Amino acid sequence: MGRVVGVGVVGLGRIGIVHSEIFALRVENAKLVAVCDCREHIARSIGEKYGIKWYADYEKMLKDKDLDAVVICTPTFLHADMIIRAAEEGKHILTEKPMTVTVDEAKKVIKAVEKAGVKLQVAYMRRFDYAYSKAKKSIDEGKIGKPLLFIGLARDPAPPPGWAADPKKSGGIFLDMLSHDFDMARWLMSAEITEVYVRGGAYLYEEIREKGDLDVVSISFSFDNGAMGYIHGSRKSTYGYDLRTEVYGTEGTIFIGCSSDPMFSLGTRDGITYSGIAWFAGRFYEAYIAEDKHFIECILEDKKPLVNGIDGLRAVQIAEAAWKSFKERKPVKIEY
Amino acid sequence: MGRVVGVGVVGLGRIGIVHSEIFALRVENAKLVAVCDCREHIARSIGEKYGIKWYADYEKMLKDKDLDAVVICTPTFLHADMIIRAAEEGKHILTEKPMTVTVDEAKKVIKAVEKAGVKLQVAYMRRFDYAYSKAKKSIDEGKIGKPLLFIGLARDPAPPPGWAADPKKSGGIFLDMLSHDFDMARWLMSAEITEVYVRGGAYLYEEIREKGDLDVVSISFSFDNGAMGYIHGSRKSTYGYDLRTEVYGTEGTIFIGCSSDPMFSLGTRDGITYSGIAWFAGRFYEAYIAEDKHFIECILEDKKPLVNGIDGLRAVQIAEAAWKSFKERKPVKIEY
Amino acid sequence: MGRVVGVGVVGLGRIGIVHSEIFALRVENAKLVAVCDCREHIARSIGEKYGIKWYADYEKMLKDKDLDAVVICTPTFLHADMIIRAAEEGKHILTEKPMTVTVDEAKKVIKAVEKAGVKLQVAYMRRFDYAYSKAKKSIDEGKIGKPLLFIGLARDPAPPPGWAADPKKSGGIFLDMLSHDFDMARWLMSAEITEVYVRGGAYLYEEIREKGDLDVVSISFSFDNGAMGYIHGSRKSTYGYDLRTEVYGTEGTIFIGCSSDPMFSLGTRDGITYSGIAWFAGRFYEAYIAEDKHFIECILEDKKPLVNGIDGLRAVQIAEAAWKSFKERKPVKIEY
């Protein structure tokens, strides 16, 4: 397989830098050929670090003949247009999650991608994490019997920075943060979410309240196969990043994640104290690598990405229903 | 304090035997003077074991002059009448949970007890468990800031035996099993539950389905102070008794309970395997002792029990609302 | 099996009270008929609590016709004489560990017991603990292949109180505290200890130094089947009772015990903090019950106790060798 996929990364924030590094160094048959950020000095700095082309203008990068694929790491509200333009230019697309802010956008994206016949992968990287993958495999093999209940608990150590603090740009907590958990729920349970009921509020941060987002939420839901689900998310965790997922089945239970790092503890008169888990980039770095490799593999072997446009759409639909449930204070059904 | 409280236990099933043993041996200023069970041979056997009086007829035991207090451990549907009769006879009452099957009964019980001026304590023993007590104390001291979310996960290793399998007699899963968790939610959060939304079903046992009870449920709820809650209960846990409670606050989180016993594990090619936790009587034996001591103390020092008639009523009200929510498939508000 | 064994407990300190309670209430076919302590008021108090005979004079109790067996819970240096006298009076004996202070005494005890034809059980109660029992069973079933290494870590929260602080009366740290671990080493590995090498000192408590005992020790040793061992003991543990045992085999490893109680933890900016484990009486209460039941069973069914005089002797021999190694600062071989 001598072909090498030329990759360009657009949006050089925290996660764009991670993808750049990975495509530059860790993915066989891929070559990072360009990076792009409207903040020219950042684009240049990363471009020079890897000795590759850099752009401040996305349209220009799209015209680059060396590019086979783009990785879209810009703020969420820019995704739809950028994916559509990339598709029109015949580039394969790996887009950071969530795919779009609205369901309408998501549907347009899917149409454009289908029309262009390019690959579209949505970066729900937990699907490539070793622990979540093991969970999926165990469930599919029947290790816990029939899965009946999904529980997801997610606490970030800090509120979203920059544009992500604005729910109009990010989709707010349901989309920006918890769409990961919606995706895990659908994937691990092999079922679609049909009704959500949300409780929540802006309990922690004045800024979040002002912008109309929420910071602590509690979501119960149903699946179309009769199973049940619950997700709790918070934008604050004093003891560290806390991400736990549990799937209860007729014959067993799977536990993923943990609240503290067992590698160091100190026993004194106060008891035994553990540190919290490091932030997600540390927890999921290997998953990002696997995700990026999968994208290249799908392009080269003409396979359907594990997380595709429909998965991207579903997450947006669920988040939209969650917002509706929160605002109307009642359970909301989701029609697909 | 030379006075000694004469105690009679009625209902010598699993939990009646625990209370008998404790009052016989472990509570100062209390004396087990009689036991009662309609199954005469059982009453006699326990009575002889401790060298005390035994009755097959509750009414006769109530007339016993040596009795200052009764401990009611009979099936739930018998509680209301037995509490009321004990109150009428001027006996203090420690009743096993739940206090009654219906809200109407609960209200009658409270009136009868008030009229008689006797003590009534409801046996939600988790309030006397060292771990839950520590949680309560930590929360009240502000260690986690303002509590925002209560999570309770409860999985029993096996379905309820005997009469408890009949929801008409036991109140079903919400009352028989999860009223413990409702009580913990109210107590730890220092707030009342105002709305519940239930999902669930009889997924596991044919017998439970036939009798009209549920075996796996998922309950989201709100508190009157704006906080949120979630409780999951199941009548099956292949790996052992699994009871975990978590309270998330603005400044920290409290974790109570665990899924496995760390005392023994075996590392082989399969990984490292832990056993589950033993059944609740082992987990909470010390709590039962503390509960029984508290009851005697309340009698002797004329104090209000930590878990009183109102607490008993609240649990029944919440369970009743949970059943309504399940049947009507919508959130149900609770008026107090 | 209608026969009931009449039991008398001598020495009503911490552990004597535990055995009294258990024989009074928890062992079928046994009846606590008398207690004895040279501190008359203590003997009377316990005797009255259970409504049984009490003695201040051991010789008088030994003459009690209702006694079939004695449980010796006096200070260690009194054991040898008391065991021998009990044997001479034809009483079966359950003696607290260690059996004696010296090897000479231990040998005399064994002879006396053999001559009298009574049962002698030594109270290494860990053999009856569920976790250690499971370890023994797993090892014997070959779950970890051939065991190659025994590791025992034992930290008490506080120094020994009263007479136990005097190594002449207690045998010091090797006998009073770590003979439990020597016994576990022999039992779990099904092998005898043949050479010990000790490092240690009185690092923590001035009183221990003055009395000639040690408070932190590190002991490496060999077994007669080629396996290896290590035991560390300390008389101080700020975070709680810490007892862990590990057996490494060719195909797996068994882990017993843990340093902290997983039932409660608090997550804050400082991390997640667990409490230590409660003191041994809590950890091993069920083991004491099983041990006492075993003793009665051995008497009634004429079986050899699981922990007999030879086991008692071995522990004293190893401890004696440990003291010799410490004093001579070299490895010491043990001849049996």
Added chain:
Amino acid sequence: MGRVVGVGVVGLGRIGIVHSEIFALRVENAKLVAVCDCREHIARSIGEKYGIKWYADYEKMLKDKDLDAVVICTPTFLHADMIIRAAEEGKHILTEKPMTVTVDEAKKVIKAVEKAGVKLQVAYMRRFDYAYSKAKKSIDEGKIGKPLLFIGLARDPAPPPGWAADPKKSGGIFLDMLSHDFDMARWLMSAEITEVYVRGGAYLYEEIREKGDLDVVSISFSFDNGAMGYIHGSRKSTYGYDLRTEVYGTEGTIFIGCSSDPMFSLGTRDGITYSGIAWFAGRFYEAYIAEDKHFIECILEDKKPLVNGIDGLRAVQIAEAAWKSFKERKPVKIEY
């Protein structure tokens, strides 16, 4: 600080590839300029991957003007000569551990490095691990009072491959594997090891026995400040890489490492099963990065490496004493 250190890596086995990757991509102010391996095709392959020079001849690489520093990752028995030659050529040296096979070699190396005035760092990367660093900091800050006992348990999932299976080339288990633990013992306790007593054997692998190495060992030792130590090492762990370290002090205990990965577990009728920890390269990848950064920093800022020639020598001295103790079956003192 515009200067950039040109680095050449020699020995492109498992660990050489790790260092190459890190120097190529992750260390500011460093530039991987060449790689070298006597297996020409491997050198070429890595060289081409990074677009840098490659050599099959170490002497030639040493003459490369672009090289300021070499990273020596060849088999241990080649280290001494290669370090000395690098020093003679004025190159700074980061050598993989252990520094040399013999004490004589180690002393020659130190002299040569001193004479040349170059930096020498020995790659005991645990010193750069976050958990071990936190332990060091906590101990030095007095969090556990005065440290009294060091315990190190180390189990590799598999025997050493290739040349490392030959103790003449690798120094055997004490040097090749456990010198990490000796280094941790010295560093965390801030003390020198003065006497070792070894038990052990070739229990597991026929090949190890034939080559004269050991596969399971148990080592007790003393420090020059009166503290004590114990290290156990094994070349087999069925459940995964198991590395735990514990430092017990007068006021507390530090625990580092754990036997299983808490990120995934499966609860079934068999209990709750965790997987073991991944192999050391995963556990310590970040430590390797920090180590390599430190090396560059020491060169550019003319600082003394945290792990220098004396540390390298000490580890060899302790390992040599361990071998002597094993062979002579007695404690061996170490003179420095």
